Amino acid sequence: MAATQTLLLLPLLLASAWAQCPAPADLKNADGSKICAQLYTDSSPYYAQCCGGSVLQVQPGDDVPYLTLAWINRVSSLVVAPRCELNVWSRLGKEGYTRKFNSGIVYRLEELKKGLFGNWDNSISAYYCKCA
Template identity: 80%
Template sequence: MAAAHTLLLLPLLVASAWAQCPAPADLKNADESKICAQLYTDASPYYAQCCGGSVLRVQPGDDVPYIPLGWNNKISSLVVAPRCELSVWSRTGKKGNSRKFNAGVVYRLQEIKKGLLGNWDNAISAYYCKCN
């Protein structure tokens, strides 16, 4: 009977080994201080393989109306820490469409609607992050 339970858990263990998105509560700097959010350049058709590519760590209070070169319109996944809120804009200077993300994981920004026709995949050009 124990072998049957092990066989049932094996696919879950293998799938979690591929997971790249951290748990929101695990967003911490090397000195254990809180990271507000992490932004990622890559997503995947498979949730367990999202949050790949380059990582941009957003600290509490970061107010960035002009996202760094190389990151503008490149973000495909994100994670927001507990008790934090990430506000994003689709155009530099905090213009265009805007959206707020609360604590949690957004595996694929392509699944988040932006206006009538678009989505938030590769569409973030400014951000502000705050934590309580």
Template identity: 80%
Template sequence: TAMLTLLLLPLLLGSAWAQCPAPADLKNADGTKVCAQLYENDSPYYAQCCGGQVLQVQPGDDQPYMPLSWNDKISSLVVAPRCELNVWSRKGKEGYNRKFSSGVVYRLQEIKKGLIGDWDNSISAYYC
């Protein structure tokens, strides 16, 4: 059993790290579709992105102002199939705008915003 424990240990420890879900796996508890999930944290390692607090975005959600404590806090995101997430860099749908189609964005710091910025901790409004 010691050998079995050694084999399972990386699996158990690995599950403690955040891991981005597949876009097709975005569902509410009742099985209905979630449009996108926004995450507070990212990581230098893709396998550990999508960590921290999670904000679920339902189809049709229109937020010109981010929910309390979420403004400029998003570092990773996942968008479901047949969904599109529109984001803005300033409250009231002002500033820079970007559309994210279905897929995983492990680190928003890798997505350019304007000439010198990026989208990490930069989302202040969204529509899905």
């Protein structure tokens, strides 16, 4: 009987292990100060499983014209805090296509057009984030 109950609970345990995007208002540092945005390397066809993989916390006022090799062109989903704005560029040095993200969740950057044929999945190379 115990083995059957364990097997029945397994899908629930796995579901809780999947990533889920935080609410924009929940973006806070350990000391309670605001995080401007969080960038994630993974997304999923299922919105409830987006915002997974590695996490990059972007602080208010961060101005990064050159992402590190670990992050360049790897962002697949993001969350921006209330009263904040994340500006991104598709090429290093704040060149190429640009886009502004206001407060909210972008589950799948591949759903946002970039140019005529592209999308924003794995396309962010630089960013600037500010909060009011």
